[in-house]
Amino acid sequence: MFAEGLFSAFSVLAVLGALGLILFRHPMQGAMSLVVTMISLAGLYTLLSAKLIFVLQLIVYAGAIMSLILFIIMFLNIQPEDLPEETGRFYYFIGGIVILIPIASFLIKIMKSLPGTEATIVGNGFGGVKEVGLVLFQDWLLPFEIVSILLLVSLVGSVVLAGSKRRLSK
Numbered sequence: 244m245f246a247e248g249l250f251s252a253f254s255v256l257a258v259l260g261a262l263g264l265i266l267f268r269h270p271m272q273g274a275m276s277l278v279v280t281m282i283s284l285a286g287l288y289t290l291l292s293a294k295l296i297f298v299l300q301l302i303v304y305a306g307a308i309m310s311l312i313l314f315i316i317m318f319l320n321i322q323p324e325d326l327p328e329e330t331g332r333f334y335y336f337i338g339g340i341v342i343l344i345p346i347a348s349f350l351i352k353i354m355k356s357l358p359g360t361e362a363t364i365v366g367n368g369f370g371g372v373k374e375v376g377l378v379l380f381q382d383w384l385l386p387f388e389i390v391s392i393l394l395l396v397s398l399v400g401s402v403v404l405a406g407s408k409r410r411l412s413k
Contacts, residue, residue, distance in 0.1 A: 250290055257283035266336070268326055270316045274309065281305040293370025308394075315401045 256279060263276030285300040379387060 246290055249286065253283045253286040253290070256280075257287070268329070269323065270321055271313070274312055274316055277312075278305055278309050281309065288370070291370065295372050295375050296370050311398065315398070315405075319401065319405050 260276045260278075260280030260283060264273045264280065267273045267276060281300060281304050285297050285305065288297040288300055
């Protein structure tokens with residue numbers, strides 16, 4: 244019962260953080276919402292007994308990558324007057340909700356029609372270093388390297404953009 248309450252709390256926090264990421268205009272507020280989502284996901288990994296993935300989520304994503312993103316946002320020194328005008332922003336939000344309501348009701352109907360089953364306990368090795376390493380570096384090596392290159396390119400691009408912005412302002 245306590246685990247179900249924690250699951251619900253972490254799930255609600257993750258969804259609220261994702262909504263904050265979409266709704267806030269300033270990049271710093273959006274980044275902080277993303278931190279809330281990442282910490283909530285780490286809590287969900289804890290409930291799955293995935294110890295390594297929990298630690299990686301906290302240290303790598305919520306810690307290192309978010310520190311890098313926050314550093315870049317602060318380095319760019321984005322002011323509220325630098326942000327573009329977003330006319331009709333809430334109309335898009337309302338339209339998205341109108342589109343998602345039938346999809347959500349359809350998914351809820353499908354979920355309720357599924358037969359109830361007992362939860363099975365995963366093995367002792369689930370979420371451990373060896374198991375995650377084998378899957379990551381045997382089956383997912385190419386996507387792992389592609390993501391690391393994309394992160395490097397985005398970092399270099401933001402530094403180049405910040406440098407050109409400072410040269411134009413002088």
